[in-house]
Amino acid sequence: MKYSKVDDRIVAELQEIVGAKYVLTDREKLEPYSHDAVTGDKHVCYPEAAVLPATTAEVAAVVRLANREVIPVVPRGAGTGYACAAVAYEGGIVLSTERMNGILEIDDANMVMVVEPGVRTSEVQEAAAAKGYLYAGEPSSGDSSFIGGNVATNAGGIKAVKYGTTRHQVLGLELVTPEGEVVMLGGKLRKETTGYSLIQLAIGAEGTLGVATKVILKLLPKPAKVMDLLAIFPSAAAAIAIVPKIMHAGITPLCVEFMDNKGIRCCEEFLGEKLPHSEDGYYIIVSVEGESDEALENQCVTIDELCEANGSLEVLVADPAKIWKARKSFGEANRARSLIFSAEDIVVPIAGIPDTVAYLGELGEKYGVTIHCVAHAADGNVHADILKEELPLAAWEDKLPKLQEELYTFVYGLGGKLSGEHGIGRKRLELMEKFADPVELKMMRAVKKALDPRGIMNPGKIFRM
């Protein structure tokens, strides 16, 4: 695809639309828009301009201009993504939603919240809680990520086992299409089946099918009580095996997190605090919700008994602050050990987690790299951080693709896929084109071509046309 450049004429027109100070073209001002959370120079790419619209009408005008002139538009939230989906590899315009950061409405009668895409996820959670509701989306990056980015990647997080991913929280989505038209998909509606679910198609499309300019979110009753248990097992297999047993017992936990022993040690070292059984333990962190203390205790007793019966080393009522600090420090801890690392986002059928973790161990030894794992165990979503550490860059760039090819051959053999919650973006594009079903890829390309005929909306992401 041949794209036009953002020349002075285009800049002037962009300034007309959003105001001169909201069109950035100086290199130093563009730096924050040149990468996301993925480290390494090869994942840095400067746009020709960053544009910061304040309204849906401004977004639509920018997109119409870009569509008319055939200039790439890369929608961007907080830039906390792990797939380079918000990086402008084809140049063109980065469209940042940072100024569209208003909570527009909390509608009690309908139990929905209407927000702009640039609102931080944590602000949504807090605004809901302040009114006595739960907003159930909770990606680990929630303190910094924008809700628009959550929608673009169908962000998951620790509560997905009980409440689903972002696509299950979104009832309505105002979208600026790749041709610059504005459409409201869904609404304040708890359900509908009125034609194709374009809203579900747009969610998780990583900004390749349009720019979300308004999001209507479902609010839920706020659970009365939560309790966290830390169950420690002598092996990954024993730890994961407990997950379906808990569900079979009639309990739907709020979250079930797995930490591999190597991951535990890495966090322990990073935090400088002793973690229980760090020498030989594999963790399952289970949170349960209930209306009453009794309800909670009943669930915890059941889980405790199940864990003991399945060979747990110990089951502790976890100090939430401490245990979640450890769990949430996983990414940071790996980064501290190796600035350059590859965060894999494997998803497999839940019973496939132990084999996947074991296979990652084998691959680590084979390729001489450290791999640390945690998992959203009840979702089958394994986060494996592959660390470069002292490896020379050339060796790293030679080994990583080979390791990934072996890894995903194994993962797809289990019925798994490339990404559970981070998305494909640019980072996983080659793997996507290699491992995704060719018919599915053909269908995705046909849909993209149909909805973005000039190919301007976040081009070169997920797949190439």
Add this chain to the structure above:
Amino acid sequence: MKYSKVDDRIVAELQEIVGAKYVLTDREKLEPYSHDAVTGDKHVCYPEAAVLPATTAEVAAVVRLANREVIPVVPRGAGTGYACAAVAYEGGIVLSTERMNGILEIDDANMVMVVEPGVRTSEVQEAAAAKGYLYAGEPSSGDSSFIGGNVATNAGGIKAVKYGTTRHQVLGLELVTPEGEVVMLGGKLRKETTGYSLIQLAIGAEGTLGVATKVILKLLPKPAKVMDLLAIFPSAAAAIAIVPKIMHAGITPLCVEFMDNKGIRCCEEFLGEKLPHSEDGYYIIVSVEGESDEALENQCVTIDELCEANGSLEVLVADPAKIWKARKSFGEANRARSLIFSAEDIVVPIAGIPDTVAYLGELGEKYGVTIHCVAHAADGNVHADILKEELPLAAWEDKLPKLQEELYTFVYGLGGKLSGEHGIGRKRLELMEKFADPVELKMMRAVKKALDPRGIMNPGKIFRM
């Protein structure tokens, strides 16, 4: 679109694919395939042939033939639909999934069930329950509907408030595309974000984007206990107002059903049993789930107090058999009173239900027709049955479209839509083209054209090309 006829050559080729006895062309044998659950001659249309494949390969071969020859293919489940989506208005082939009725696997370790599309919804529920699981989809037609039809319409039902609609139960979908290719969308995966969610696009597409040949369903922990309450209010407004209050109290009910007074009386008459406060009552039926009797009682006490505080006439611990018999007889009761009736499937923001019910009353008086309402109250889904009764057919066919135009002008004014769970099919096509956002319609048509270039897959449903 100009379609080819199913001539002797085509019949012979179809017989080659599925076997001679599974290609029906005699008019009397085609009768069962000439309509769905919608009554009235105008909704009857015979296909040129009905084909009953037994395998995915046979389905794919039939569709490839139809695509090559440009012959319409109308996928059909149990024919229990309320939108004429499975009726062959363009002639061609009705592809019935009735022989693909196997439960292929119940996978305990991954808590999923793999079924063919022709399995009855109730069989899925029973097979899950027999293994100690819950399959959470429960359309009212579940005793007769096929799971494939549930997928095609994104069927809802009484449990959608807590567990979502069919799209929330489906993890994987094997689809035969309009070009006759076979693709597995999703899998035994609790979540994924690996490219566009084509599975969510296909769910609810009413068979216009392909034929589902295998469905992977999520299984959930079986709730320990359920209790039903019947709260009776003096007005629709008072009844509906209780719904957000229950949710605010931190309770997520299993279901919340509303019955309008006229609907109650109609069911009472049909069943020949006195229903409480039928002279002046509006019902809210609330079911709650809990792990223990205490948990249930706590919820029921809270709901009871809320209802009393909000002017309920009476709150009863309902005899489930009796109250659900009344609720579920609604359609039958209306049919008994008027064989020809129009089952509207309005969905509005939940706070809009009372105004919608009141407006339906006004329209009934204005047009001189009886309208009975029930609602999935916590979903905003109002089922309004408009009865022809003694009205001459010509007058009925004159009045109904005018009434519907006024009704949906009002509904869309509230931010509502045409269908909450029945779908658009052929029955609501004109209303869809009139009331749906033109940009959204354009996008739907573009997607359809992209995935079904020859326009053979259930043509003339949802919208016209």
